[in-house]
Amino acid sequence: MDHAAGKPVEPRVTEAMLPYMESSFGNASSLHVFGQEAKRALEDARAKVAALINAEKRESIIFTSGATESNNMAIKGVANRNKDHGTRIITSAIEHMSVVNSFKFLTTRGFESVFVPVDKYGFVILENLEKVLTDKTIFVSIVYANGEIGTVEHIREISKIVHSKNAYFHVDATAACGQVPIDVKNENIDLLTISSNDMYGPKGVGALYIKAGVPVEPLLHGGGQERGLRSGTENLPGIVGFGKAAEIAKREMQTNSVQLTKLRDRFIDGLLKPIPYSFLNGHPTERLPDNVSVRYSFIEGESMLLSLDMIGVYASSGSACTAKTLEPSHVLLAIGLKHEEAHGSLMFTLGKENTAEQVDYVIGLMPAIVKRLRAISPLTPKELNV
């Protein structure tokens, strides 16, 4: 139940990819028949990804090596290409590290990075955004939905604010795309990051949607593939798989989301109700269908993960101890949690193969796990000021 970290590739996706790994070894830039077949497959996948987000044309989709590259390309590419417009670039306090660190990098290159705060649910505070948004702002980058706490941002409203100052609007839809309907035309999004694996496609492939007319400087220079914006021979099997995953997501998203949302709410309810001093991270309803993020006072996340791991249940935590750094997640701190509260977080991301029985099984395990760890812990309600 840790699908945010990696999803199984859909069997239908694998099947679609196989021919391109075994026999269709053409390079899409070659003129001969194999090359033309590769080119056709590439453009077919591009059209499917474009259709998923209702892009105006398939040429707006640039294939990359994944969401991290797409975010880097959008942020550095738009900033560098539009320097004459100003130096201010804006994002939120709950972005993925590929966004955070791209912004930090650009700060060392003379740009002025502004991180807009979020409220206790993780919604970007619109008044704060309006305050820092100037005529000299190049672009604003906001996550569609944060994968850690699941909160789905008010993208339409943010888009209106951003465009009122003629800034470009980049949206990181890594966790959201394939789970919730996204319409770049209707929501007026200029650049959109999409990941293949997050919608049951293969890893190592993603895309950046770039609206026609938005100037972007490439990260990779070379043979001029992807309209000169992303050189390097295309990862054809990966791209074909991504296209198939996008096609399936478009068709089955509605059904899957309804099912997952039901499962999610059953899970959240069962994790919180029987256990005192337990809380939900993120918004109760405006959240991704797959995201279950809770916290228990007085105990630490990794010790809960280990306890679950011993019985064969795999989850994730917002805790420092599991990550490479010792700081708790910046996302949990940004929604106003104290360090010790952030350390007590536990996150499940459901997949379409998870069942109500599995959810009930974990619900049944948690009270004993929490009770045992609380018995070991020296913390009490008084010490945590709750």
Next chain:
Amino acid sequence: MMYTEKVMEHFRNPRNMGEIPDADGIGTVGNPVCGDLMTIYIKVKDGRLEDIKFKTFGCGSAIATSSMITELAKGKTLEEGMKITRANVADSLGGLPPVKMHCSNLAADALHAAIEDYFKRQKAKEVKG
């Protein structure tokens, strides 16, 4: 699994977990802010650690190191207790992941703090006495 079987065994079945209400010395190290907080309680008789218990808020290795140090220290003299190092604790557990060596390996410090607290209390008694 990032932990040794020994670490997991102590995590599953921590030894000497709990408090000593009439402890002769108490040592607390760490901070809930960092994600690790440990308290060690000791009972001293004839210069030896007659009883030792712990309470820990923290990750798997924080709990395992707490448990391990109570095993290493129980029955030892106070001098011997002061000589137990973080490295001794980690080695006895078959090693800890590098990222855990600093933050979650505080048990030796907690024991030393408890012994120092014991000495402080003795001194206070002498002054009073």
